[in-house]
Amino acid sequence: MKNIEVMDTTLRDGEQTSGMSFSASEKLTITKLLINELNIDRIEVASARVSSGEFDAVKSIMKWSKKNNLIERVEVLTFIDNGISIDWLKKCGGKVQNILAKGSVNHLKYQLRKSKNDHFNDVQKMIELADKNEISSNIYLEDWSNGMKSSTDYIYEFISMLSGTSIKRIMLPDTLGVLNPTMTYTYINSLCNEFPNMHFDFHGHNDYDLSVANTLEAIKAGCNGVHSTINGMGERAGNTPLASIIAANNDFLKDYNIEINEKNLYNVSKLVSTFSGFRIPPNKPVIGENVFTQTAGIHADGDSKNNLYYNELLPERFGRKRKYALGKTSGKANIKKNIENLGLNLSDDDIKKVTARVIELGDKKEKVSADDLPYIISDVLKTANFKNKIQIKSYYLKHKKNNKPSAKIEVSYNGKIHKESGKGDGQFDAFMSALKKLYKKIDLELPLLIDYSVTIPPGSNSDALCETFITWRKSNRKEFVTRGLDSDQTVSAIKATEKMLNTI
Numbered sequence: 001m002k003n004i005e006v007m008d009t010t011l012r013d014g015e016q017t018s019g020m021s022f023s024a025s026e027k028l029t030i031t032k033l034l035i036n037e038l039n040i041d042r043i044e045v046a047s048a049r050v051s052s053g054e055f056d057a058v059k060s061i062m063k064w065s066k067k068n069n070l071i072e073r074v075e076v077l078t079f080i081d082n083g084i085s086i087d088w089l090k091k092c093g094g095k096v097q098n099i100l101a102k103g104s105v106n107h108l109k110y111q112l113r114k115s116k117n118d119h120f121n122d123v124q125k126m127i128e129l130a131d132k133n134e135i136s137s138n139i140y141l142e143d144w145s146n147g148m149k150s151s152t153d154y155i156y157e158f159i160s161m162l163s164g165t166s167i168k169r170i171m172l173p174d175t176l177g178v179l180n181p182t183m184t185y186t187y188i189n190s191l192c193n194e195f196p197n198m199h200f201d202f203h204g205h206n207d208y209d210l211s212v213a214n215t216l217e218a219i220k221a222g223c224n225g226v227h228s229t230i231n232g233m234g235e236r237a238g239n240t241p242l243a244s245i246i247a248a249n250n251d252f253l254k255d256y257n258i259e260i261n262e263k264n265l266y267n268v269s270k271l272v273s274t275f276s277g278f279r280i281p282p283n284k285p286v287i288g289e290n291v292f293t294q295t296a297g298i299h300a301d302g303d304s305k306n307n308l309y310y311n312e313l314l315p316e317r318f319g320r321k322r323k324y325a326l327g328k329t330s331g332k333a334n335i336k337k338n339i340e341n342l343g344l345n346l347s348d349d350d351i352k353k354v355t356a357r358v359i360e361l362g363d364k365k366e367k368v369s370a371d372d373l374p375y376i377i378s379d380v381l382k383t384a385n386f387k388n389k390i391q392i393k394s395y396y397l398k399h400k401k402n403n404k405p406s407a408k409i410e411v412s413y414n415g416k417i418h419k420e421s422g423k424g425d426g427q428f429d430a431f432m433s434a435l436k437k438l439y440k441k442i443d444l445e446l447p448l449l450i451d452y453s454v455t456i457p458p459g460s461n462s463d464a465l466c467e468t469f470i471t472w473r474k475s476n477r478k479e480f481v482t483r484g485l486d487s488d489q490t491v492s493a494i495k496a497t498e499k500m501l502n503t504i
Helices: 024-037 052-067 084-092 105-112 116-132 144-150 152-162 181-194 211-221 242-252 262-276 297-304 332-341 348-363 370-381 427-441 489-503
Strands: 005-008 042-047 074-078 096-102 136-142 169-173 200-203 225-228 390-398 406-413 416-423 448-455 466-473 479-486
Touching: 005 242, 024 042, 024 052, 024 262, 042 052, 052 074, 052 084, 074 084, 084 096, 084 116, 096 105, 096 116, 105 116, 105 144, 116 136, 116 152, 136 144, 136 152, 144 152, 144 169, 144 181, 152 181, 169 181, 169 225, 181 200, 181 211, 200 211, 211 225, 211 242, 225 242, 242 262, 332 348, 390 427, 390 489, 406 427, 416 427, 427 489, 448 489, 466 489, 479 489
Parallel strands: 005 042, 005 225, 042 074, 074 096, 096 136, 136 169, 169 200, 200 225
Antiparallel strands: 390 406, 406 416, 448 466, 466 479
16 A cells, blocks of 8 residues: 655645634644644644744744654745745744745746746755755645646756755645646646656645545545645635545545544544634534434434445544434434433334424424433423423522632422532533532432533624533433523523433
């Protein structure tokens, strides 16, 4: 098998996503995630000379990577600027530069306004200066895809010149996302045949939603490395999304090996989404919330009969689980799967009744989730086993400047009122502190709170209803989600918690 390098440029090209910027501490955290959790071969962390904040961020990344013997895996974009970029990189402690050069006559002529020979000489001087400073060099041929279309001889002459230098990698960017898979394969294969001893990377952009397909073709054509970003972040339509290219390569290109830890892709994607402030679309392949959720009842039925609706993209590969949505298209099999996940056993007749009610709610466009099921069951079957045994009767929350938030609560359990108080880092944390103390006194166990998210309807303002989703994990490692709705964020979280108390 041929090993393919992955260079992730979330922290450089991905940060060009409109309207966002990572802080220095976020950049260092993402660096650690990319290398330690995902085992990315190389990462590009910044452009030289951008700002003093970028300098500090890169300096801290280089300090950490040097301490952990990873300095050769951390790269910075540099410019042909008479050594200013190299001086910047040296002060940061970096050891690898990615030179930005011109990969088309169009860019050379109208942006640099230089001759071909002058540009080649400038590039050679940049490489030689880096060599003297013990910095290794890779090079981007910016606008290479358009260069192959309109000035192929220039590209070949440029690479021929580079083959006589110490350059390690020649990086071929589809800067404007203009390639299709056939063109990508043809262009790269011709270069790999002409220069078999050169290391080529492909850098895709997603303007036509073809970056994953183009990257697969680049690998087949002979590329030694590919570039990506977490969640496909980047300018315009973004770059090649890491999770998609890893999954596609592993399933379709069996002769090419990429040493990336699939299991951690989802969690790292979520963390980067949190830092960036840009949500992952729910239908985004591999990492979207909906991609392992079956909605149609016939699909759930097929899954129960020899996994008829499974493909090679098993959720467990990415540290995830298959879910079965509830709504108007739900069938009996969907409901049964969700009831089994709750650890409940119902007769076929009762399941039919519950299914009918879920479909009825779905027809009204009401959102039905698995945590609503116990309440739907209670309503449909009129059985005391599913009625609220636990009620949060009252709570008093206090939050004063320079004082730690506190809470006093009263909880009814089996008809008896229990009282407790607690303090925390926020009002809900204080409430949970009191609840934990109360449950310990009555010898009951609470699940772990592992995820907490609050949403309001798009376009709403501060007086909108808050919808709080809390993910809990039981001692048997099973996870479930409860939801609360209120105009107050803390109250909506308390409502979601009360649902949890009755669910367990």
